[in-house]
Amino acid sequence: MQPSLSVIVYGRNVQGHLDESLDAICLDDPGADVEVIVAAVGPSAQRVAEVHAARDPRILPVALPQDTTDAAARAAGAEQATGRWLQFVRSKDALPPGAQRAVAEHTGGLPDSVDVLLFDHVRSTWNSQGAAGRDSRVLAKAGPAPVALTDFPGLLRVAPLLGNRALRAEFWHAHAAEFRAPHPSGPHGAGPEPPTDDELFAAYATLLCSTAVACFGHVCLDHRQLRPASLPPPTPEELYAQIGQYEDVQRLMAVSGAPAALRAALYDVMVSEWLRIIARGGLSEPLVREFFHRASRAAVAWRPEGHARPAGLGGVQRSLLEQDAYVKYRLLQAANHRQHKARSALATRKRKVRAKVGARVRDFRYHRELRRPVDPCLAVFSAYWDRGVACNPAAIAAELARLAPHIHPVWTVSAAREPLVPPGTDHVVAGTRRYWEVMARARYFVNNVNFPGAVVKRPEAVHVMTHHGTPLKRMGLDQREYPAVSKGFNFRGLLARVDKWDYSVSANSHSTEVWEHAYPAHYTSLDYGYPRNDVFYRAGAADILAIREKLGIAPGRTAILYAPTHRDYEATWTPRLDLASLAERLGEDTVILVRGHYFYSGAAAPPAWLRRSGRIIDVSSYDPVEELALASDAMVTDYSSIMFDYANLDRPIVVYADDWETYAKTRGVYFDLMEEAPGRIARTQDELAEIFTSGAWRDETAAKARAAFRRRFCEFDDGHAAERVVRRVFLGESEESLPPVVPIDERTPAPTPEEAAPR
Numbered sequence: 001m002q003p004s005l006s007v008i009v010y011g012r013n014v015q016g017h018l019d020e021s022l023d024a025i026c027l028d029d030p031g032a033d034v035e036v037i038v039a040a041v042g043p044s045a046q047r048v049a050e051v052h053a054a055r056d057p058r059i060l061p062v063a064l065p066q067d068t069t070d071a072a073a074r075a076a077g078a079e080q081a082t083g084r085w086l087q088f089v090r091s092k093d094a095l096p097p098g099a100q101r102a103v104a105e106h107t108g109g110l111p112d113s114v115d116v117l118l119f120d121h122v123r124s125t126w127n128s129q130g131a132a133g134r135d136s137r138v139l140a141k142a143g144p145a146p147v148a149l150t151d152f153p154g155l156l157r158v159a160p161l162l163g164n165r166a167l168r169a170e171f172w173h174a175h176a177a178e179f180r181a182p183h184p185s186g187p188h189g190a191g192p193e194p195p196t197d198d199e200l201f202a203a204y205a206t207l208l209c210s211t212a213v214a215c216f217g218h219v220c221l222d223h224r225q226l227r228p229a230s231l232p233p234p235t236p237e238e239l240y241a242q243i244g245q246y247e248d249v250q251r252l253m254a255v256s257g258a259p260a261a262l263r264a265a266l267y268d269v270m271v272s273e274w275l276r277i278i279a280r281g282g283l284s285e286p287l288v289r290e291f292f293h294r295a296s297r298a299a300v301a302w303r304p305e306g307h308a309r310p311a312g313l314g315g316v317q318r319s320l321l322e323q324d325a326y327v328k329y330r331l332l333q334a335a336n337h338r339q340h341k342a343r344s345a346l347a348t349r350k351r352k353v354r355a356k357v358g359a360r361v362r363d364f365r366y367h368r369e370l371r372r373p374v375d376p377c378l379a380v381f382s383a384y385w386d387r388g389v390a391c392n393p394a395a396i397a398a399e400l401a402r403l404a405p406h407i408h409p410v411w412t413v414s415a416a417r418e419p420l421v422p423p424g425t426d427h428v429v430a431g432t433r434r435y436w437e438v439m440a441r442a443r444y445f446v447n448n449v450n451f452p453g454a455v456v457k458r459p460e461a462v463h464v465m466t467h468h469g470t471p472l473k474r475m476g477l478d479q480r481e482y483p484a485v486s487k488g489f490n491f492r493g494l495l496a497r498v499d500k501w502d503y504s505v506s507a508n509s510h511s512t513e514v515w516e517h518a519y520p521a522h523y524t525s526l527d528y529g530y531p532r533n534d535v536f537y538r539a540g541a542a543d544i545l546a547i548r549e550k551l552g553i554a555p556g557r558t559a560i561l562y563a564p565t566h567r568d569y570e571a572t573w574t575p576r577l578d579l580a581s582l583a584e585r586l587g588e589d590t591v592i593l594v595r596g597h598y599f600y601s602g603a604a605a606p607p608a609w610l611r612r613s614g615r616i617i618d619v620s621s622y623d624p625v626e627e628l629a630l631a632s633d634a635m636v637t638d639y640s641s642i643m644f645d646y647a648n649l650d651r652p653i654v655v656y657a658d659d660w661e662t663y664a665k666t667r668g669v670y671f672d673l674m675e676e677a678p679g680r681i682a683r684t685q686d687e688l689a690e691i692f693t694s695g696a697w698r699d700e701t702a703a704k705a706r707a708a709f710r711r712r713f714c715e716f717d718d719g720h721a722a723e724r725v726v727r728r729v730f731l732g733e734s735e736e737s738l739p740p741v742v743p744i745d746e747r748t749p750a751p752t753p754e755e756a757a758p759r
Contacts, residue, residue: 469641
């Protein structure tokens with residue numbers, strides 16, 4: 001059966017990246033209607049291709065000699081491809097999770113008149129991953145409807161890569177000769193970087209020869225930019241070839257009779273790119289001077305008649321380029337740099353002066369308020385660095401209103417989060433005049449993180465640290481041995497803030513011991529449980545059904561909450577699961593609730609039909625998270641502390657630990673989760689899917705592990721934590737008078753969604 005898409009990975013094994021690129025393809029959605037052709041240039045690439053072909057029957061290796069050009073490698077791969085659409089991917093680049101399926105599905109719905117599908121891409125470097133470019137704006141402006149290039153010349157501004165487009169196979173074969181540049185650039189087979197060859201020309205030629213182009217906002221390519229220092233410096237011929245590439249495209253436009261609007265659009269892109277090369281530095285003066293002269297001749301030769309230069313500095317630079325006025329250009333550049341530096345220095349001085357004056361005014365007002373008496377009925381609440389009403393502080397504030405209504409709570413929030421504060425909640429915006437008045441006069445301070453260091457601890461004030469999770473990862477002073485998280489951290493400042501604590505709320509003995517070691521100071525540990533978890537023992541069937549209805553979970557469906565944590569060793573977020581593929585494996589009766597930032601990255605966004613069907617629901621911004629736990633039948637997480645809270649519900653938990661060793665080594669952990677997990681463990685996505693499809697997620701082995709986990713980490717949580725905190729801290733009651741902790745075997749968690757469903 002003819003596949004929808006042929007992904008053609010071509011070139012040499014550049015700096016060993018081919019292996020990881022094929023790894024991503026092998027692990028990603030084996031059920032997608034896709035074949036993979038590896039046009040492997042040279043022995044190293046051939047060995048990698050053969051190893052992966054042995055693992056994945058979708059991969060077909062094509063062995064090519066070491067001196068094969070990129071254009072020849074693409075052609076060889078295309079000859080073996082049988083898909084209706086083709087995507088050419090350099091051997092150093094990669095496809096994000098779900099990209100293969102997304103392209104295959106989208107092209108399947110396009111009319112026959114469309115020859116090219118343009119989609120978004122991200123850029124990765126040696127020290128960062130997934131940086132978005134500017135193409136998304138152009139693609140969004142073009143819209144999803146097919147369009148002729150002559151009607152939307154702006155598509156020429158999309159990055160000239162072959163990997164960020166899919167080509168109809170018939171179209172490719174019909175125009176293959178036109179897609180090869182008459183003057184390919186770059187030394188073939190030299191250095192660790194594959195030859196630049198004619199990709200730029202081929203990318204533009206695909207658009208110029210097309211009847212219609214469709215645009216797709218999904219990220220379907222990760223374009224890896226190699227570290228410049230790892231590459232040999234460009235030869236003069238390689239540098240000048242960047243002029244020749246654009247001239248070849250201009251010749252193609254002239255031969256095909258392209259309209260003036262297209263030629264003008266390409267001209268703007270071309271000249272902007274040349275000016276960028278001239279300005280970026282790192283090249284010898286004679287080389288840049290000669291590049292300038294050659295670019296000048298080309299700019300004059302190809303400038304469309306009557307084409308207007310842009311206004312401002314860009315227009316002046318173009319004028320100097322066309323005049324071949326290199327000395328004047330350098331003088332302008334130097335003057336512009338000096339002016340920019342002077343403006344930047346002036347702006348910095350102004351900011352410092354404003355900050356200094358503001359700090360002095362703030363300090364004066366704050367210290368004036370500190371001379372006034374403490375208000376014994378004023379309490380300040382904050383959570384997650386002023387994000388709003390949430391977590392343990394919110395649960396304590398709610399119980400305070402019931403047991404001690406004479407105490408007035410005021411929440412501190414950031415300006416950006418103020419619109420999200422519940423109506424009727426007294427609050428102050430951090431840094432404002434009233435904020436410092438409240439901070440000066442309040443008696444009680446409740447937070448799940450530290451208050452700012454500038455806050456003075458008055459003798460009468462009572463500070464309650466509630467924390468916001470049970471620690472698996474190293475915390476406080478225990479982070480000092482792990483540079484991935486501790487580099488540049490001010491531990492002295494941390495201890496100064498910890499010294500203000502009067503009470504530290506704990507959910508279990510493990511946490512109490514960790515806090516005392518990680519935050520050594522003179523405070524009292526309140527081994528009362530986490531107030532935010534009280535709801536897990538107080539919610540009823542009606543509450544759970546109402547939450548599920550609000551989330552749009554259809555009756556009878558199994559809801560899985562997916563809540564991963566942050567990796568300190570990653571510069572940016574990296575998708576760890578292909579949610580679309582997982583949803584397909586789990587079937588129509590399963591809903592995945594995704595708690596995180598994943599749908600804000602095109603690399604992770606599931607197909608629209610999956611979202612419309614309600615099988616994947618983005619709950620990243622849904623609060624409170626405790627409601628998501630109540631609404632779900634099971635949870636998948638990696639190393640997030642949410643697992644400790646969720647265990648109170650005595651519902652299945654599956655740990656997805658694809659990078660446990662790396663996480664444990666770089667972040668530091670207090671115990672081996674692989675030995676003390678709250679349920680089943682998956683190390684790959686296939687294992688994760690198998691755990692659910694086989695029923696292992698809720699079998700006897702999983703239940704036994706969960707029971708041991710609950711006994712250790714849900715020690716004090718019984719539904720009365722907030723009451724104990726309020727009675728002890730705000731009402732001054734003795735320990736003996738507080739409600740005793742209910743033994744775990746005598747507790748009854750909230751009903752599961754299945755138990756809550758009407759019979």
